[in-house]
Amino acid sequence: MIIGRISRFLSDFDNLMPVFAGACALLFVLGILLLPLPYSESQLYPKRIDRASSLDPYDRGGPPFTQANISMQYPENSPTAGYVTTYLTPFSWWLSTTTLHLGTTIVAHPGGILDEILYNTRGLDTVVEPTILFIAFAIASYLFRKGI
Amino acid sequence: MLAIVSRAENQVEIVFGTDAYYGKEISVDEMRFRRFMSIACGLACMGAMVTGDLFDFTLFVSLVGICNVGIVAAVKTKHVQNAAFQYGIVALTATVPLFGGAAITAATTGTLSMIALGTALAGPVPFIAQAALVLGVMGEGMAPFYAAKAEMFRAPGAPYVIMCSFSSLLIFLRVVEVVLTI
Amino acid sequence: MxxxxxxxxxxxxxxxxxxxxxxxxxxxxxxxxxxxxxxxxxxxxxxxxxxxxxxxxxxxxxxxxxxxxxxxxxxxxxxxEDLRDRPEGYLHIEVVEIGHAPVIIAVLLVVYGLILSGFTGGGIAGLGIVFFFMAKGHHENFSLLEAAAGISWGIWVCSFFVFMFLPQYWMLAVLGAGAGILLRHCPVLHPLHGRALPAGPRLHRARHREPG
Structure with a gap:
């Protein structure tokens, strides 16, 4: 009786979203109740902030063409890790020497340790991620050309 | 041979009470698109099964989710489109607990490798992260809500629609294994 | 705690x-x-x-x-929801005509990108290539973007495999990844450009044919 009613409710796909969102909300409430979580001190790719640097929050460090020391997940897989570190284009180099605020804009110099993570040591993440974008784009373009 | 001759991908509807029936025509273009989606879905499933990294696992699972949407979204029937949309927004929402679970694991233990998490060296993974992972995979694969997924299966094109249920079954099995390991 | x-x-x-x-x-x-x-x-x-x-x-x-x-x-x-483009009032974006200018600008960008080298350089070189193709065939904007998305995905995966199997050529891989990221993000721009351009002329043609 009650099972029949539940299954009838679930079989209507309009009700799927409320059910799932409700479950997620419950999970998050449970998360708040269980909260004080320990924070591990030995993190991968730790972030250091050097307030004196002119690239302040985004100083991603490392002179070009030398190998930096990085604490990463699978060191045995990436012998060249640490080479792909940051450097500045001539224009941003000039900006960074004249002002103290270059580091406040993330577009000023993408990369550094982020490139190292995204393309080298955790490259598979980044391969799967454009694959998702690619599939989504294929769906959208197929629907666009076929339907509308 | 029988399967090739009978063209299983063409759906036939019989009008109840009479002898009339009508088949649904499917264009080659549509079949090709859905074949591409199924192949991508299969590869994503394979990735989710073999990967040893928690964040890669979540990414592969969301790839499976969007491929499933793609397999059914190509169908022109209004009803199927509606189901695909509802399923798609659930799949999109499910990325929140998925990535959240992986991030909480990384913050509390300091590693994402399942092998390292399996040993006692890394601290215990909090219950909330495991629960978030399971809930995320349930959302991506619609694992327990097969009744609603049946609406999607009314889409014509038998061989490819099987991939939807097969992949969600596989990733659900895998997440159970992952949660038991870590 | x-x-x-x-x-x-x-x-x-x-x-x-x-x-x-x-x-x-x-x-x-x-x-x-x-x-x-x-x-x-x-x-x-x-x-x-x-x-x-x-x-x-x-x-x-x-x-x-x-x-x-x-x-x-x-x-x-x-x-x-069966929503369609309205044919009237679509945005007409003037693209640089076919000529020497796109070639020169593209070459400049590619050369500057190679001098900069690394990730930023790859991005700038990719921008040059995108600019060249966009200026060349603006009528098939949409299918072109589709092709570009596929190719960039290929470049990306190739550079990933270079990182993995031929780590001594890491420099090449960074360049490839940089070029890939730019081409790859083209599809994100497409709702602004791709939709409006191809839909307009097609609808007009259909209207002309009607009386005849």
């Missing part, structure tokens, strides 16, 4: 509860689609609370997955 991480988690989880509650009560499909954007923000917050450089790198996939699925879903929504 209440460290900074736990306090941040409490705030993010509370905002997540609010967003999910809104999603649970909403009935309209379009509003659901919009609310999903709201839900994505706590997800980014949870990842960002890691507080390391890894967090920044993990935020990017989360963001891109959200954008990608939103792209596909919005097209499904358009098809489902």
């Amino acid at each position: 209440w460290n900074q991480y736990s306090i941040g988690m409490a705030v993010v989880l509370a905002s997540g509860v609010i967003a999910f509650a809104a999603l649970a009560f909403e009935r309209d499909d379009l509003h659901r689609l919009l609310l999903i954007d709201l839900v994505e923000i706590p997800s980014l917050g949870v990842v960002a609370l890691l507080g390391t450089d890894l967090a920044e790198a993990l935020v990017l996939p989360g963001l891109v997955v959200g954008i990608a699925e939103l792209l596909a879903l919005s097209h499904i929504y358009l098809l489902k």
Whole structure:
């Protein structure tokens, strides 16, 4: 009786979203109740902030063409890790020497340790991620050309 | 041979009470698109099964989710489109607990490798992260809500629609294994 | 035990509860689609609370997955609700005519990119290539972007395999990844350009044919 009613409710796909969102909300409430979580001190790719640097929050460090020391997940897989570190284009180099605020804009110099993570040591993440974008784009373009 | 001759991908509807029936025509273009989606879905499933990294696992699972949407979204029937949309927004929402679970694991233990998490060296993974992972995979694969997924299966094109249920079954099995390991 | 991480988690989880509650009560499909954007923000917050450089790198996939699925879903929504482009008043964007200028600018960009080398250089070289192709064939903007997305994906995966199997050529791989990222993000721009351009002429042609 009650099972029949539940299954009838679930079989209507309009009700799927409320059910799932409700479950997620419950999970998050449970998360708040269980909260004080320990924070591990030995993190991968730790972030250091050097307030004196002119690239302040985004100083991603490392002179070009030398190998930096990085604490990463699978060191045995990436012998060249640490080479792909940051450097500045001539224009941003000039900006960074004249002002103290270059580091406040993330577009000023993408990369550094982020490139190292995204393309080298955790490259598979980044391969799967454009694959998702690619599939989504294929769906959208197929629907666009076929339907509308 | 029988399967090739009978063209299983063409759906036939019989009008109840009479002898009339009508088949649904499917264009080659549509079949090709859905074949591409199924192949991508299969590869994503394979990735989710073999990967040893928690964040890669979540990414592969969301790839499976969007491929499933793609397999059914190509169908022109209004009803199927509606189901695909509802399923798609659930799949999109499910990325929140998925990535959240992986991030909480990384913050509390300091590693994402399942092998390292399996040993006692890394601290215990909090219950909330495991629960978030399971809930995320349930959302991506619609694992327990097969009744609603049946609406999607009314889409014509038998061989490819099987991939939807097969992949969600596989990733659900895998997440159970992952949660038991870590 | 209440460290900074736990306090941040409490705030993010509370905002997540609010967003999910809104999603649970909403009935309209379009509003659901919009609310999903709201839900994505706590997800980014949870990842960002890691507080390391890894967090920044993990935020990017989360963001891109959200954008990608939103792209596909919005097209499904358009098809489902049977919404069409209105032919009148479409945006006409003037593109640089076929000539020498695009070639020169593209060559300059590619050369400058190669001098800069590395990731930024790859990006600039990729921009030069995109610019060249966009200036060349603006009528097939849409299918061109599709092709560019596929090719860039190929470049990306190739450079990943270079990193993996031929680590001594890491420089080449960084260049490839930089060029790939730029071409790859073309599809994200397409709702602005690709939709408006091909739809206009086709509809006009259909209208002309009607009386005859």
